[in-house]
Amino acid sequence: MEFDFAYLTAQWPALMRGLWLTVQVSALSIVLSILVGVLGAAVRVLQVPVLDKLVVGYVEFIRNTPLLAQLFFIFYGLPGLGLRLSLFWSGVLCLTLWAGAYQIENVRGGLETVGKGLREAAFSLGLSPWRFFRLVAAPMAIRVGLPSMLNTSISLLKNSSYLQAIGLAELTYVAIDRISMDFRTIEMFAAICVIYLLLVLTLSFLASRLEYRLNAPFRL
Amino acid sequence: MDLLIRNLPFILQGLAMTLGLALATLFFATIVSFLLGTLATLRFGWLRVAVKVYVELFRDIPLIVNIFFVFFVAPLFGLELSPFAAVTVGLSVWGSANGIEIVRGGFNSVPRHQWQSAAALGLKTWEIYLFIAGPQALRAILPPFVGLLTLLVQATSLGALVGVNEFFKVGQIIVERTTMMEGWNPAFTVYAAVLLTYFVICSTLSWFGRWLERRLRRDRAQARPKAISAAEPAAQLP
Numbered sequence: 001m002e003f004d005f006a007y008l009t010a011q012w013p014a015l016m017r018g019l020w021l022t023v024q025v026s027a028l029s030i031v032l033s034i035l036v037g038v039l040g041a042a043v044r045v046l047q048v049p050v051l052d053k054l055v056v057g058y059v060e061f062i063r064n065t066p067l068l069a070q071l072f073f074i075f076y077g078l079p080g081l082g083l084r085l086s087l088f089w090s091g092v093l094c095l096t097l098w099a100g101a102y103q104i105e106n107v108r109g110g111l112e113t114v115g116k117g118l119r120e121a122a123f124s125l126g127l128s129p130w131r132f133f134r135l136v137a138a139p140m141a142i143r144v145g146l147p148s149m150l151n152t153s154i155s156l157l158k159n160s161s162y163l164q165a166i167g168l169a170e171l172t173y174v175a176i177d178r179i180s181m182d183f184r185t186i187e188m189f190a191a192i193c194v195i196y197l198l199l200v201l202t203l204s205f206l207a208s209r210l211e212y213r214l215n216a217p218f219r220l
Numbered sequence: 221m222d223l224l225i226r227n228l229p230f231i232l233q234g235l236a237m238t239l240g241l242a243l244a245t246l247f248f249a250t251i252v253s254f255l256l257g258t259l260a261t262l263r264f265g266w267l268r269v270a271v272k273v274y275v276e277l278f279r280d281i282p283l284i285v286n287i288f289f290v291f292f293v294a295p296l297f298g299l300e301l302s303p304f305a306a307v308t309v310g311l312s313v314w315g316s317a318n319g320i321e322i323v324r325g326g327f328n329s330v331p332r333h334q335w336q337s338a339a340a341l342g343l344k345t346w347e348i349y350l351f352i353a354g355p356q357a358l359r360a361i362l363p364p365f366v367g368l369l370t371l372l373v374q375a376t377s378l379g380a381l382v383g384v385n386e387f388f389k390v391g392q393i394i395v396e397r398t399t400m401m402e403g404w405n406p407a408f409t410v411y412a413a414v415l416l417t418y419f420v421i422c423s424t425l426s427w428f429g430r431w432l433e434r435r436l437r438r439d440r441a442q443a444r445p446k447a448i449s450a451a452e453p454a455a456q457l458p
Binding site: 060061063064065067068070072077081158164175179185189192196197 | 391
């Protein structure tokens with residue numbers, strides 16, 4: 001069996017549709033998961049009485065259960081409670097909850113570098129809490145927390161391939177679907193491996209550029 | 221509850237399969253990790269690059285694609301793998317890509333003077349690795365390796381996608397069977413139970429990993445009053 005480029009060109013539109021869905025789901029989930037991360041980390045850092053225990057439990061639970069089982073629970077299990085979500089939104093919810101748990105830890109790691117002394121110093125200079133956050137805490141926390149946040153986002157992109165298990169027609173689903181019809185296995189796998197690699201490497205490259213830019217004031 | 225009792229033997233089989241899969245994967249992944257991870261710390265530049273390519277390749281391609289790849293492509297080369305073997309290979313490759321980084325990081329965390337003094341005492345390279353650097357590196361390697369095992373246990377659930385009857389697949393089958401035969405859908409309870417079981421297994425492992433880490437650090441702190449805190453490797457994501 002030789003490599004058939006003509007087949008790939010013929011299937012290209014279908015693959016691109018899959019890729020588009022992958023990108024949509026991932027982008028939406030990345031944004032939402034960072035939101036979850038910031039909120040959760042705020043709860044942890046501010047030590048809101050009951051909520052912070054809940055956040056700890058949530059993070060532990062997500063980290064110690066397989067993503068696939070979480071996905072099936074959301075897509076097949078939740079309708080049992082009367083909560084029926086479409087394929088797309090089940091995927092977004094699942095990936096957001098999964099990545100959100102990691103983002104909470106990432107953001108918290110960043111915020112913890114802002115020490116108590118720094119806060120006292122800022123307040124004694126007369127900064128308001130909001131200005132302290134904007135001018136002192138956020139710039140430091142972002143520099144420390146950003147690399148791991150971007151790593152989690154890249155993992156989320158890769159894990160969007162889990163959604164093929166519930167039948168969302170993203171990139172991996174399209175490829176497997178075509179393979180089971182046409183048996184052009186090598187071509188399809190080569191195509192999606194290259195696409196995923198390109199996506200991940202581009203994102204990693206952008207991430208390292210961003211880190212470089214952010215750390216510019218600290219380089220000699 | 222009734223569902224659980226009726227299907228108990230089946231469920232236990234699934235758990236055994238999950239355990240078998242996790243152990244087989246851990247076995248192969250450990251061998252490859254230590255082999256390639258150690259090689260990557262040697263002085264040969266090209267070897268380091270080759271290992272780096274291996275690591276990046278298998279970490280950047282989604283694990284699912286990896287497993288499907290082994291499952292679908294191996295037969296084309298005349299290699300008839302059972303689903304179990306295919307998943308073991310796919311997971312081992314992925315696990316070792318993560319393990320290599322742990323092992324490499326472990327050896328790199330051994331202070332330079334240790335290597336230099338060992339070399340100055342006339343020890344051969346393999347003796348340094350085995351008797352001097354190895355035991356020290358192992359302290360840094362073991363806790364993250366337990367973390368990797370947790371991830372492997374979770375990842376075995378992917379076996380369900382290619383037809384290994386492990387724990388998650390068993391849950392899936394029970395849901396389907398009950399829906400077909402008895403006309404009600406137990407998906408919520410079954411998947412909740414599945415999640416809970418994984419949670420118990422994996423959080424026990426995570427807890428053990430954290431305990432090990434504390435324990436090993438305490439030993440080191442006693443040996444050297446001013447212990448240099450090694451950079452914590454970030455938790456690996458599946």
